[in-house]
Amino acid sequence: MSHKEECVMDNAEMELARLHSAPITPKVRMQIPPQAMPAQDPLERRHNMEEVALGYSPAQAMLEAQRCLQCKNAPCVTGCPVRIDIPGFIGKIQEGDFLGAVKIIKRTNLLPSICGRVCPQETQCQATCTVGKALHGVEKAVQIGRLERFVADYERTHAAVEVPNVASSTGKKVAIVGAGPAGLTCAADVRREGHDVTIFEAFHKSGGVMVYGIPEFRLPKILVQAEAEVLESMGVDFELNFLVGRTRPLLSLLHEDGYDAVFIGTGAGLPKFMNIPGENLVGVFSANEYLTRANLLKAYMRGRAGTPIYPSRRVAVLGGGNVAMDSARMALRLGAEEVRVLYRRTREEMPARAEEVEHAIEEGIVFDFLKSPTRVLGDDKGRVAALEVLSYELGEPDESGRRRPVPIRGSEEVVPFDTVIVAIGNESNPLISRTTPQLQIDRHGHIIVDERQKTSIDRVYAGGDIVLGSATVILAMGEGRRAAQAINEMLQ
Amino acid sequence: MHGTHRIVSKRQLSEEVFRIEVEAPLVARERKAGQFVIVMYDEEFSERIPLTIADADPVRGTVTLIFQTVGASTHRLALKNPGQSIVLLGPLGNPTHIERFGWAVCVGGGIGLAPLYPIAKALKAAGNSVTVISGARTKDLLIMQDELGAIADEHIVVTDDGSSGRKALVTEPLKELCRRTPPPDLVVTIGPPIMMKFCAETTRPFRIKTLASLNTIMIDGTGMCGGCRVSIGGETKFVCVDGPEFDAHLVDWDGMMMRLGTYREVEKEAHERCHLEMQLEKLGAQGKDALASEKEPAK
Ligand SMILES: Cc1cc2nc3c(=O)[nH]c(=O)nc-3n(C[C@H](O)[C@H](O)[C@H](O)COP(=O)(O)OP(=O)(O)OC[C@H]3O[C@@H](n4cnc5c(N)ncnc54)[C@H](O)[C@@H]3O)c2cc1C
Numbered sequence: 001m002s003h004k005e006e007c008v009m010d011n012a013e014m015e016l017a018r019l020h021s022a023p024i025t026p027k028v029r030m031q032i033p034p035q036a037m038p039a040q041d042p043l044e045r046r047h048n049m050e051e052v053a054l055g056y057s058p059a060q061a062m063l064e065a066q067r068c069l070q071c072k073n074a075p076c077v078t079g080c081p082v083r084i085d086i087p088g089f090i091g092k093i094q095e096g097d098f099l100g101a102v103k104i105i106k107r108t109n110l111l112p113s114i115c116g117r118v119c120p121q122e123t124q125c126q127a128t129c130t131v132g133k134a135l136h137g138v139e140k141a142v143q144i145g146r147l148e149r150f151v152a153d154y155e156r157t158h159a160a161v162e163v164p165n166v167a168s169s170t171g172k173k174v175a176i177v178g179a180g181p182a183g184l185t186c187a188a189d190v191r192r193e194g195h196d197v198t199i200f201e202a203f204h205k206s207g208g209v210m211v212y213g214i215p216e217f218r219l220p221k222i223l224v225q226a227e228a229e230v231l232e233s234m235g236v237d238f239e240l241n242f243l244v245g246r247t248r249p250l251l252s253l254l255h256e257d258g259y260d261a262v263f264i265g266t267g268a269g270l271p272k273f274m275n276i277p278g279e280n281l282v283g284v285f286s287a288n289e290y291l292t293r294a295n296l297l298k299a300y301m302r303g304r305a306g307t308p309i310y311p312s313r314r315v316a317v318l319g320g321g322n323v324a325m326d327s328a329r330m331a332l333r334l335g336a337e338e339v340r341v342l343y344r345r346t347r348e349e350m351p352a353r354a355e356e357v358e359h360a361i362e363e364g365i366v367f368d369f370l371k372s373p374t375r376v377l378g379d380d381k382g383r384v385a386a387l388e389v390l391s392y393e394l395g396e397p398d399e400s401g402r403r404r405p406v407p408i409r410g411s412e413e414v415v416p417f418d419t420v421i422v423a424i425g426n427e428s429n430p431l432i433s434r435t436t437p438q439l440q441i442d443r444h445g446h447i448i449v450d451e452r453q454k455t456s457i458d459r460v461y462a463g464g465d466i467v468l469g470s471a472t473v474i475l476a477m478g479e480g481r482r483a484a485q486a487i488n489e490m491l492q
Numbered sequence: 493m494h495g496t497h498r499i500v501s502k503r504q505l506s507e508e509v510f511r512i513e514v515e516a517p518l519v520a521r522e523r524k525a526g527q528f529v530i531v532m533y534d535e536e537f538s539e540r541i542p543l544t545i546a547d548a549d550p551v552r553g554t555v556t557l558i559f560q561t562v563g564a565s566t567h568r569l570a571l572k573n574p575g576q577s578i579v580l581l582g583p584l585g586n587p588t589h590i591e592r593f594g595w596a597v598c599v600g601g602g603i604g605l606a607p608l609y610p611i612a613k614a615l616k617a618a619g620n621s622v623t624v625i626s627g628a629r630t631k632d633l634l635i636m637q638d639e640l641g642a643i644a645d646e647h648i649v650v651t652d653d654g655s656s657g658r659k660a661l662v663t664e665p666l667k668e669l670c671r672r673t674p675p676p677d678l679v680v681t682i683g684p685p686i687m688m689k690f691c692a693e694t695t696r697p698f699r700i701k702t703l704a705s706l707n708t709i710m711i712d713g714t715g716m717c718g719g720c721r722v723s724i725g726g727e728t729k730f731v732c733v734d735g736p737e738f739d740a741h742l743v744d745w746d747g748m749m750m751r752l753g754t755y756r757e758v759e760k761e762a763h764e765r766c767h768l769e770m771q772l773e774k775l776g777a778q779g780k781d782a783l784a785s786e787k788e789p790a791k
Pocket residue numbers: 118119120177178179180181182183200201202203206207208209210213214242243244245265266267268291322323326353429431432463464465466470471472473474476714
């Protein structure tokens with residue numbers, strides 16, 4: 001930890017002591033600045049896989065908590081997809097009761113150490129916070145996510161994680177397809193009611209995108225593993241390396257294997273490509289492939305890992321979301337000399353979490369806004385040599401209110417690159433729907449569900465990215481939870 | 493957590509070719525000709541290795557895999573012994589479309605003879621007359637000959653060096669068969685991409701429906717990563733979910749071969765390192781034995 005960060009911590013303790021010497025009025029609370037997140041030095045971290053954000057100290061957390069006004073109407077709660085009692089848990093932190101705070105969060109969110117790290121807070125809970133509104137800046141809102149992360153980490157590092165109670169066995173069986181956030185959440189909620197639960201997962205590790213997509217430096221895999229272990233201690237069964245639809249047809253689970261209900265949480269699939277010439281050249285990767293090699297298959301541990309990663313020097317990342325940020329920052333850590341993110345719009349329109357964009361810039365990732373490639377050019381061995389890039393300018397706003405990028409004629413330029421990572425989103429995974437023709441899907445291939453997550457097939461429910469398209473961890477969890485409620489009621 | 497599978501038997505078919513039988517009752521029951529599995533030699537650091545299901549025994553609940561040690565990962569896999577467990581996911585890919593076509597010619601090269609066998613067998617069972625062309629560099633690499641011989645109505649063997657059967661490439665007898673009247677109704681080809689490409693070129697002028705089973709680089713095998721993509725008739729397809737079999741006349745062979753070479757340099761390094769490590773391990777074991785025998789008398 002740098003000297004500067006240590007000072008921040010000392011300051012927090014002093015501030016806290018000073019604060020407690022007098023009554024804390026709302027005015028005083030509003031004067032406390034938001035606590036900065038201690039982080040690894042950008043020049044160091046661009047060479048390692050360790051977590052970038054280091055987490056608050058107890059004093060910082062308590063000081064940050066003091067910024068919360070405990071609003072009666074709690075607008076922050078409506079911004080959270082799972083409606084965590086935010087003033088409730090922050091109130092506990094104000095009192096120094098960190099474990100009490102986690103208990104409140106866990107009533108509605110089973111994975112706070114994960115959500116605290118990866119939720120796009122600035123568009124969810126923190127977007128509607130009164131403090132942020134009053135100070136005219138969402139970045140000045142109470143740092144709800146960081147507080148959530150702090151108490152969840154505190155619980156884990158103090159070995160205080162409690163295994164939720166499980167009701168006595170009902171003898172009913174529920175199958176969960178996919179061990180991503182949607183599946184894991186659904187499994188926990190169904191298991192609590194005393195039903196037998198088996199999770200079927202295609203990969204050799206559970207966690208879904210949380211283990212194969214989101215990098216170690218943003219979400220340590222040990223956290224995801226810890227959550228799966230809690231489920232195991234609750235008695236949830238994991239069948240890994242099991243591809244429902246292939247290893248066993250979906251409907252056989254219901255009709256032959258004695259499952260009383262099935263939840264499908266298979267996530268997004270099939271990466272989208274740009275459909276430009278040269279996209280099958282050697283050195284063009286989907287972000288899914290690049291990140292899976294690097295994360296799940298540990299390609300960054302050269303010499304140990306069996307899975308190779310492409311040796312890159314100049315990398316172009318296409319896209320502007322979290323997936324693009326993760327790919328760019330991963331490429332840098334894997335040794336690229338220059339990484340540029342090409343995005344068709346401008347920074348304001350980028351869907352990535354604000355913190356990730358800031359971190360990327362600090363680490364030296366270059367952003368080329370209002371640019372998009374028209375062609376990938378190769379050398380005589382079929383390897384990527386360059387991109388032909390077209391510039392855009394912002395035109396009239398479209399239906400979504402965003403100003404539409406319009407290409408500038410004749411602005412094509414050729415920029416040398418040896419690697420291109422395409423991070424422009426996913427189509428949906430076709431495997432289950434192709435092997436289960438009775439299952440209704442929409443024209444994007446997403447499974448159609450009713451307001452209780454039920455599909456067109458009786459006793460079959462679905463949720464998460466396979467229903468929503470590319471969404472977020474917390475939305476996937478929310479759907480898993482809603483499905484669990486419906487399943488539990490059906491099985492009563 | 494469950495999900496690993498026990499190796500029940502292992503046999504070395506030639507210097508580079510191994511046959512393992514793995515306990516996987518559900519896969520053995522569900523699999524059909526043409527499908528494959530993905531295996532890993534361990535859960536932490538292994539590459540994901542796609543291998544065709546060469547045979548399956550639903551009663552014993554086992555699948556048979558036949559693989560050639562071409563690089564570091566297949567070498568490490570070959571070190572696994574009966575009783576040990578590996579990761580296995582499957583069956584993956586679409587089954588071969590089997591019907592009564594009439595006369596089917598099945599062309600296999602080298603290790604490709606292993607995946608060819610279940611397809612030839614299924615075609616035979618569906619009432620087709622089946623000709624098999626087995627090809628390899630040399631006699632030692634000709635595998636599955638008894639099995640293929642047993643189901644083929646006609647079995648033609650060729651080797652590059654003439655050490656077994658005719659001294660020829662598989663395309664020679666294939667061309668002769670195409671010239672017969674009536675010509676074959678279907679040709680299936682599995683082997684090195686360059687061989688499949690030339691089989692496709694051989695049958696093209698005769699307009700004989702030709703299927704090739706593609707062995708691209710894969711990661712997940714479930715349609716998530718896009719690493720296995722190939723251009724088929726100008727359209728991008730994913731081999732793991734849209735294949736592995738495609739119309740050989742529509743495959744962009746040169747593009748596919750280029751993509752297969754993506755990691756050639758890195759893999760060569762890994763392969764050499766793997767050999768070195770294995771040697772060290774052997775030396776280490778010998779050293780230990782030597783130490784043990786030295787210590788023995790002192791006791
Ligand atoms: C690189 C990247 C970064 C992201 N960053 C963020 C972020 O910062 N914040 C955020 O909130 N969201 C982020 N997201 C989005 C978020 O991860 C997803 O919305 C979320 O994981 C969806 O959860 P899910 O449970 O629906 O599916 P997934 O997490 O995709 O899990 C699905 C699981 O099902 C398995 N599966 C699929 N088919 C089958 C089958 N037939 N049989 C058995 N198992 C099967 C898969 O192997 C997988 O493990 C990111 C996504 C990516 C790719």
